[in-house]
Amino acid sequence: MEKLYKKVNGVRIELTAKEVEEYIQRQIEAAKLAAEEESKTE
Amino acid sequence: MPKLSDKTALTTLADGDLIHTVDVSDTTSSAAGTSKKIVASDVKTYMADYELIETATASTDTSIDFVLPSGYTSFQVIASGIQTTTGSTSLYFRTSSDGGSTFDSTTGDYSYTNFRVGTTTTAIYESATNTFIELTRSSLSYRHTSIILEITNPTDSNYTDILFRAKWSSDGLESLQVGNGSGVRRASAAINAIRFYPSSSTFATGTFKLYGIK
DSSP, X not given: OOOOEEEXXXXXXXXXXXXXXXXXXXXXXXXXXXXXXXXXXX | OOOGGGSOOOSSOOTTOEEEEEETTOOSSOXXXXXXXXXXXXXXXXXXXXXXXXXXXXXXXXXXXXXXXXXXXXXXXXXXEEEESSSSOOEEEEEESSTTSSOOOSTTSEEEEEXXXXXXXXXXXEEEEEXXXXXXXXXXXXXXXXXXXXXXXTTOSSOEEEEEEEEEEETTSOOEEEEXXXXXXXSSSOOOEEEEEESSSOEEEEEEEEEEEO
16 A cells, blocks of 8 residues: 655655554545435436 | 934835944843844734745645744634645545644534535535544545635634635536635634645645634
8 A cells, every 4th residue: 555644834744554544444434425425316 | 323313214124224223131231121133023923923934835735734833813724726636525624632643533523514615516515523524525526626714713622613615616617616614623622723624636736825813
């Protein structure tokens, strides 16, 4: 997996393992929401 | 020594110009104080009620965070040209009370309401108990976004108020939305860091400017 970064006061910082985990969880939740939205419009 | 009124007048100041001042706390020369010099840039800092604190330019970042310095009664963030790496992405906001080590993310940490008008839809979105404040919502490929967000009482021991307005539009710019909203951090604690992040993907572009108001 590519390295992930956040920006704090303009300085680029690599995410910690915990932050990467949170980021991945966010992607999963967003994908679920998108699937729900899509099923509503079908 | 010539009188002040006899000296050549200046109509503008450069940052390095010197100004004559009297330091009343230093009684070395007399009980009234001691004559000293100060550079114009320091006077500007002293006088400024509204000043740029920090600029962050997004480039494949999962979030844009700012640590809020002390000495300000309010903060404003003006963010423009925001695009995420992929579409269908909303923009969220969180606060921190420990200088950005952790961001408040428990259900019930935030309440918000957001009135949105679009070229094809109009809606009111609200949440009484959420894990974030939703600034924009995109179920299509809306991702060209600008936001102005204000925090009016960051050090208040009561709930922190957050006011925002946003514009976002689709990739082809054929569809446009504008949102006007408010939110609160539902805790009796001062906040000292803030975070902007997309619901998925990363920020591809965008400039975030943090201003402080004294």
